[in-house]
Amino acid sequence: MRYRCAATADPAAFDRALALAAEGPVAALSPGRIREELAAHRFRPEWTWFAEDADGRVPATALWWGRADSRKPVALDCLQVRAGVADPAALAAALLGAGHAAFGTRPGYHLSLPRGWREDPAAASAVAWRREAAARAGLTRDIERLRYERTLPQLPPGGPPAAGTPAPTGGLVFREGTDEEFLDVFARLAHGSLDLATRHALEAMTAEELAREELAFYRDCPGERSWWRLAHLPDGTLAGMALPSATPYHRNVGYLGVVPEQRGRGLIDEVLAEITRFHAAEGAERVTATTDTVNLPMAAAFDRAGYEVTEVRLVLEAPGAP
Structure with a gap:
């Protein structure tokens, strides 16, 4: 498995990474929203990282967000691992580590969730492996906020x-x-x-x-x-x-x-x-x-x-x- 920055990847690999980011159930982004954020310079290829296996498949994607004038990403906005991966937390943690090393900083991870997400087994499970991945990558403190x-x-x-x-x-x-x-x-x-x-x-x-x-x-x-x-x-x-x-x-x-x-x-x-x-x-x-x-x-x-x-x-x- 290798971890790649979209800024140095071929367009086809970048498209595969963005396609995975649109999958749910937590922090799924529509292709249209992703393209809008890229056009506004709030998502950027250099802030988009993905895992790629030997066959060119993309099992994990991470998109960091920032304001149009930000020098470094402000927050991790999307973290997706393809269904069926045996240890999604381990794969995601390694991907976050690669991104953090490139940025020279560890931006916080912001998950947008529905009210009562703890009572929804699918949402609770999706949050659990993401929280574990974030903790392995050094994001060990959490704050829960109401929007x-x-x-x-x-x-x-x-x-x-x-x-x-x-x-x-x-x-x-x-x-x-x-x-x-x-x-x-x-x-x-x-x-x-x-x-x-x-x-x-x-x-x-x-x-x-x-x-x-x-x-x-x-x-x-x-x-x-x-x-x-x-x-x-x-x-x-x-x-x-x-x-x-x-x-x-x-x-x-x-x-x-x-x-x-x-x-x-x-x-x-x-x-x-x-x-x-x-x-x-x-x-x-x-x-x-x-x-x-x-x-x-x-x-x-x-x-x-x-x-x-x-x-x-x-x-x-x-x-x-x-």
């Missing part, structure tokens, strides 16, 4: 910007802020956060260092920096911040939070409502968001705001990964 989505009302011509969305309560005042102010709030929000990625990051860096990384990340997202808002109580006391954002595909909640000393007062609902109102006023048809399954207060806020869970996202990553 939310809300369809926004289409605003009538000349209608109020907040039509169909919660009206402001007056409990918070939102304003623009400087990078220095946002850095301070990012650092403050990290303390006591229930977000697992934040808690893991604080094991290796200070809240201030994490704040700089967070600010750089969100500035680099497709959303505009001018969308960001600080949240204050009517008397001017800082309460938190709202960062409407976007992905390459749709509008996104981005980042939101309430500073520790103001938590427990229900202010998160108004922060989330501000982001929802902003996207509605911009004419967005839908907004997506994610939160960890263990972050029960944030999940409850999304539920109250009319966001619905569309899938579960299982993230497998290397310990110490940012």
Whole structure:
């Protein structure tokens, strides 16, 4: 068995690798979706690896994803092993190892799953060997997240910007802020956060260092920096911040939070409502968001705001990964 990068393979081998990626049941990609992502430079031949046997058959394929301007892949988006392979975890682990060695990094593996996947024997089995393969390749830490989505009302011509969305309560005042102010709030929000990625990051860096990384990340997202808002109580006391954002595909909640000393007062609902109102006023048809399954207060806020869970996202990553 040899492990090949599609960038150095002949077109026929590349086509066989992509054909396998379209098979299910977990993270199956349609041929059309694959071609769209390749055309958008989010999938790339140099980020596509496959196993090939002595007869030229392709028993395993891995596709990593990144933004169009990414220098290295951001995440493993698809890992498929042909049905009937005796030890799919071993084959997949070797394939991931070849890719990691070429990239010089170990991007996390993001699996998109239906709710209740553990009760579906086929889905549970498909996840089990993938989780084992990822662990063998060094991706031993997992975070399970809920992906939310809300369809926004289409605003009538000349209608109020907040039509169909919660009206402001007056409990918070939102304003623009400087990078220095946002850095301070990012650092403050990290303390006591229930977000697992934040808690893991604080094991290796200070809240201030994490704040700089967070600010750089969100500035680099497709959303505009001018969308960001600080949240204050009517008397001017800082309460938190709202960062409407976007992905390459749709509008996104981005980042939101309430500073520790103001938590427990229900202010998160108004922060989330501000982001929802902003996207509605911009004419967005839908907004997506994610939160960890263990972050029960944030999940409850999304539920109250009319966001619905569309899938579960299982993230497998290397310990110490940012």
